[in-house]
Amino acid sequence: MTADKLPFLPFALPEIGEEEIAEVVETLRSGWVTTGPKTQRFEREFSEFLGEPSLHSIAVNSATAGLHVALEALGIGPGDEVITTTHTFTATAEVVRYLGADVVLVDCDPATLNIDPKAVEAAITPRTKAVMPVHFGGLAADMPALLDIARRHGLKVVEDAAHALPATVGGRLVGTLGSDATVFSFYANKTMTTGEGGMLVTRDAALARRAKVMRLHGMSRDAFDRFTATVPSWYYEIVAPGFKYNLTDIAASLGLHQLKKAQRFRQRRAEIAAQYHAALAGLPVVLPAEAPAGELHAWHLYAVRLAEGAPVDRDQMVQALFDAGIGCSVHYIPLHRQPYWRDRYGLEPGRFPNSQQAYERLVSLPIYTRMTDADVQRVAGVLRRVLG
Numbered sequence: 001m002t003a004d005k006l007p008f009l010p011f012a013l014p015e016i017g018e019e020e021i022a023e024v025v026e027t028l029r030s031g032w033v034t035t036g037p038k039t040q041r042f043e044r045e046f047s048e049f050l051g052e053p054s055l056h057s058i059a060v061n062s063a064t065a066g067l068h069v070a071l072e073a074l075g076i077g078p079g080d081e082v083i084t085t086t087h088t089f090t091a092t093a094e095v096v097r098y099l100g101a102d103v104v105l106v107d108c109d110p111a112t113l114n115i116d117p118k119a120v121e122a123a124i125t126p127r128t129k130a131v132m133p134v135h136f137g138g139l140a141a142d143m144p145a146l147l148d149i150a151r152r153h154g155l156k157v158v159e160d161a162a163h164a165l166p167a168t169v170g171g172r173l174v175g176t177l178g179s180d181a182t183v184f185s186f187y188a189n190k191t192m193t194t195g196e197g198g199m200l201v202t203r204d205a206a207l208a209r210r211a212k213v214m215r216l217h218g219m220s221r222d223a224f225d226r227f228t229a230t231v232p233s234w235y236y237e238i239v240a241p242g243f244k245y246n247l248t249d250i251a252a253s254l255g256l257h258q259l260k261k262a263q264r265f266r267q268r269r270a271e272i273a274a275q276y277h278a279a280l281a282g283l284p285v286v287l288p289a290e291a292p293a294g295e296l297h298a299w300h301l302y303a304v305r306l307a308e309g310a311p312v313d314r315d316q317m318v319q320a321l322f323d324a325g326i327g328c329s330v331h332y333i334p335l336h337r338q339p340y341w342r343d344r345y346g347l348e349p350g351r352f353p354n355s356q357q358a359y360e361r362l363v364s365l366p367i368y369t370r371m372t373d374a375d376v377q378r379v380a381g382v383l384r385r386v387l388g
C-alpha cells in the first residue's frame, strides 16, 4: 500500500474496553445515573491507586472544575495573584479569573517546557497567593524547588496534573507530593478518560470539605449531620452560591475500569515514546525530555521541536503529516499569544523566550495506547522523509 491509501491515523483515541461498556450499561439499568455509589467507589479507588487511602479524592465533571473549586477553597479572590506557566492550556489560568484574581504568567524551562521555578520566584509580589505548576506532557515539574519556594513565601500550590496520571517525583506519584491540591483530567484524549471528568486530590480536610460543598450548589449536609441528626434526610443548607460540578455515575463507570488499566496504558505510551526516540534519533529534531532515571513519565504528549537548521518549518511539518493522513497538534499556543491573555496583561512574546521559541517549532505526534508499532513507524517515516 502507498501512504495515501492508508487510513487516517488520528492524533488521539481513547481505549474503551468491554468492561467499561458493561459497567455503563449496568449503571443505566440500575436507575442511578447521576452522582452515587459508583462515583464514591471511584473516589476511594483513586486514593488507593495513588497509594494513600486517606487522601481525599473528590470527583468533578472536569479538571477545569477541579482547579476552580480548589482555588476557591483556598480563598483566592479579587486582589490576589496566582502564578502559572504561559506554556499551558487556557483552563489552567481561566479559573483564576473566574474568582476575580489575576494571573501572572511566567516562562518555562527550555528543556522540559515545565514552569521555571526561578521565574516563579522572580514573579512573586506581596499579592501573590498561589502557584499552579503544570506537568507538561506528563513529565513532572520541578516540584521540590516549587514546594520550597512556596514554603518560603507562604504560597499555596495547586498542581494542574491534567497530563500526569501516573507520573512520579522521587518515586512518589503526582497527587501525593505535598501541594495543597492536585487536579487530574479525564477528558477524552487524556491518559485515562471518563468522557469528561476530573479528580481533585488533597490531604487538607478543610479544603476537601469546602470543595465537596462547592461542587454541588454550595449545599451542605454538615449542618444536618452536626446539629439536626433527628431531622429526616430532606434537610440541607445552602452555605454559598456553589457550582454544578459533580461527576455522574455513568462517567465514574468508565473511570473505575480505566483506572485499573492506567499502569498498562502508561507502559504502552512509554513503549511508543521509546520507539519514537529510536526512530527519530539523528534527525534535526529536539526530542521531548525524558523523566530522570527511575521516575515515571505519563507520556500524555510526545512533542518534538524542529531543530535549528531543519529543512522545513513547523507549519510545513504539520502539512506533511496531514498529507500523509496523520493527525498532529501543537502544545501549546502559549497563553501570551492568545488575544485575551495578551491584551489583558499587555504581554509581548519577548517576555517568554523559551515558550515562544518552543511554540514556533513544536509538533505533537500521535501517542495513544491503540497505536500499533507499525503506526509509530509510519509517523516516524514521514519525519525521516521530510527531515532526513
Ligand SMILES: *Cc1c(COP(=O)(O)O)cnc(C)c1O
Binding pocket: 061, 062, 063, 064, 065, 088, 089, 091, 092, 134, 160, 162, 163, 184, 185, 186, 187, 197, 198
Ligand atoms: C486538558 C487540560 C485541562 C482541562 O481538563 P478538562 O478535564 O478538559 O477540564 C487543564 N489543563 C491542562 C494542561 C490540560 O491539558
